[in-house]
Amino acid sequence: MIANLLSTENIVFTGVNILLAWSVYLTLMTGTLSFAMAAFMGIGAYVSGILTAKFGWPLVPAALVGTLACLAGGILVGFPALRVRGLYLMLVTTGVTLVVKVAIENIEYVGGVGGMGGLRGTTPELVLASVVVIGGALWLLSRTPLQRIMDAAREDENVAASLGINIVFIRVAGFAAGAALAGYAGALYGHYIIFIAPEQFDILYSVFIALYVVLGGVNNLWGPVLGAVVITMLPEVVREFGVMSSGFRSARQLIFAGALVLLLLVRPAGILAFRRLSIRAGRGRVPVGST
Amino acid sequence: MTGRIVAGLEGVAKAFGGLRAVDGVSLDIPAGEVVGIIGPNGAGKTVLINLITGFYHASDGQITIADHNVTQWTLHQIGRLGVARTFQNIRLFRRLSVLENVMVANPAFTAHPLRGLLALSPRRQGRDEAMDLLALFGLADRADQSAGELAYGDARRLEIARALATRPRLLLLDEPAAGMNDRETEALVDDIRKVKPRLEAIALIEHDMSLIRALADRVVAMNYGRIIAEGATGTVLSHPKVVEAYLGQEES
Ligand SMILES: Nc1ncnc2c1ncn2[C@@H]1O[C@H](COP(=O)(O)OP(=O)(O)OP(=O)(O)O)[C@@H](O)[C@H]1O
Numbered sequence: 254m255i256a257n258l259l260s261t262e263n264i265v266f267t268g269v270n271i272l273l274a275w276s277v278y279l280t281l282m283t284g285t286l287s288f289a290m291a292a293f294m295g296i297g298a299y300v301s302g303i304l305t306a307k308f309g310w311p312l313v314p315a316a317l318v319g320t321l322a323c324l325a326g327g328i329l330v331g332f333p334a335l336r337v338r339g340l341y342l343m344l345v346t347t348g349v350t351l352v353v354k355v356a357i358e359n360i361e362y363v364g365g366v367g368g369m370g371g372l373r374g375t376t377p378e379l380v381l382a383s384v385v386v387i388g389g390a391l392w393l394l395s396r397t398p399l400q401r402i403m404d405a406a407r408e409d410e411n412v413a414a415s416l417g418i419n420i421v422f423i424r425v426a427g428f429a430a431g432a433a434l435a436g437y438a439g440a441l442y443g444h445y446i447i448f449i450a451p452e453q454f455d456i457l458y459s460v461f462i463a464l465y466v467v468l469g470g471v472n473n474l475w476g477p478v479l480g481a482v483v484i485t486m487l488p489e490v491v492r493e494f495g496v497m498s499s500g501f502r503s504a505r506q507l508i509f510a511g512a513l514v515l516l517l518l519v520r521p522a523g524i525l526a527f528r529r530l531s532i533r534a535g536r537g538r539v540p541v542g543s544t
Numbered sequence: 545m546t547g548r549i550v551a552g553l554e555g556v557a558k559a560f561g562g563l564r565a566v567d568g569v570s571l572d573i574p575a576g577e578v579v580g581i582i583g584p585n586g587a588g589k590t591v592l593i594n595l596i597t598g599f600y601h602a603s604d605g606q607i608t609i610a611d612h613n614v615t616q617w618t619l620h621q622i623g624r625l626g627v628a629r630t631f632q633n634i635r636l637f638r639r640l641s642v643l644e645n646v647m648v649a650n651p652a653f654t655a656h657p658l659r660g661l662l663a664l665s666p667r668r669q670g671r672d673e674a675m676d677l678l679a680l681f682g683l684a685d686r687a688d689q690s691a692g693e694l695a696y697g698d699a700r701r702l703e704i705a706r707a708l709a710t711r712p713r714l715l716l717l718d719e720p721a722a723g724m725n726d727r728e729t730e731a732l733v734d735d736i737r738k739v740k741p742r743l744e745a746i747a748l749i750e751h752d753m754s755l756i757r758a759l760a761d762r763v764v765a766m767n768y769g770r771i772i773a774e775g776a777t778g779t780v781l782s783h784p785k786v787v788e789a790y791l792g793q794e795e796s
């Protein structure tokens with residue numbers, strides 16, 4: 254049973270979903286709940302897929318180009334989109350996902366609605382290594398002044414601005430970094446499932462990714478990991494133990510409904526309940542661990 | 545005293561609908577001075593500070609700081625020019641620690657946030673300077689507490705420490721003694737005197753006249769958005785218009 258949970262497929266999907274959860278976490282750190290992650294995932298998958306499947310590039314450099322494309326896309330979309338806040342911003346980022354999907358559907362070069370095949374090369378080892386490297390980078394980030402600036406800007410952006418912090422820059426940087434990470438995750442995902450189609454990068458996926466973070470909490474970078482692992486693995490666990498026989502889809506739906514209810518009960522403060530302490534006062538000694 | 549002007553206002557006005565909260569104020573804040581700003585509730589003192597710091601934009605007039613016309617500048621541009629403030633209704637980053645509230649204001653990183661990615665050791669992040677500032681305001685032993693848990697007087701002092709961490713030329717204090725007891729107010733006078741040499745000028749809004757008498761080199765009195773008297777502290781405090789403005793307030 255446990256062996257099945259640790260199947261190649263589970264490891265790859267869980268790892269990719271952890272990366273995606275972190276992409277939402279990064280964006281949310283600067284105060285933006287983004288539903289554009291599926292779009293950037295799609296861009297990352299398609300850009301890298303073209304390079305590998307049509308031009309014979311190896312996966313890693315292709316994935317990095319896909320990542321850069323999403324970074325650029327994030328900056329381009331971020332500047333106009335981040336003028337609005339709250340509910341409007343959710344709508345705008347939702348719109349990004351819808352528009353990118355329709356755009357890909359209309360590009361014949363990548364197979365339009367029919368999709369594109371021949372993407373190969375993602376191994377569980379590559380996914381795990383990516384999770385470790387990016388997790389390490391995020392952990393380092395959590396100990397830098399940049400993290401503190403983002404926390405302050407999220408709490409009171411006018412006061413933060415008054416201290417000399419360029420809020421627009423911070424928000425666009427967070428949005429673009431999240432977009433880049435989603436693009437990288439999309440590249441890994443695409444090159445595992447071999448065949449990609451626009452419908453895979455649907456708005457529902459964006460919502461699922463946001464839910465990993467909502468469920469796991471964003472007090473630190475482990476919350477999103479927990480959310481991603483639990484939601485990715487649970488359907489498998491449920492199936493393994495035979496509670497649910499009607500299969501993957503309905504199990505997922507039930508779990509999502511359950512997760513939302515749980516969230517409202519356990520975490521009424523919701524997704525914005527951040528708390529960490531990166532620096533302590535003691536002089537001359539290296540600070541140990543954060544909360 | 546050099547006579548140089550740190551901040552200059554010329555016919556500055558701010559209207560909210562029909563209400564002219566600030567109505568044609570001209571005022572110079574010269575280098576080396578502490579300018580006290582007094583006036584009854586609703587006189588427009590806080591709005592004036594909001595205009596100088598870019599929280600509001602003037603509907604009329606011009607604001608000059610360090611020879612720059614900043615009338616239409618954004619918050620962070622004015623902040624970087626060296627204008628820092630505290631808030632009448634304390635606005636700390638409550639979820640950050642006391643120490644973090646000061647560290648976050650370090651101009652090395654606020655002006656270049658990505659440079660912060662390379663500063664991984666607390667020392668390079670300016671922790672020691674921040675601790676010095678906290679020590680100056682008697683907050684060093686609360687450094688790791690979250691700012692939201694601070695008592696009122698401590699929170700007010702932390703706001704001043706945070707403002708100073710930006711290394712400003714001009715510090716604007718909006719009722720720093722509000723909610724403090726006499727002992728705390730006396731300590732605050734000492735603290736402000738201590739930090740005065742770090743600044744080119746201070747503007748001090750206060751209802752507590754003992755604080756104004758102790759600190760202000762010059763006083764500006766406002767009512768209904770206008771300056772009604774200006775000059776040496778003693779003269780302004782006993783000016784008939786000022787006395788009348790405060791009496792009018794007590795009657796209503
Ligand atoms: N954002 C705003 N919108 C509308 N009216 C405002 C706004 N801010 C201030 N006012 C009004 O402008 C006037 C001046 O307010 P301000 O806060 O500057 O007074 P103040 O002199 O600081 O008084 P206090 O001593 O009570 O703090 C008041 O009548 C106030 O109601």
Ligand SMILES: [Mg+2]
Binds near residue numbers: 589590591632
């Ligand atoms: Mg006021």
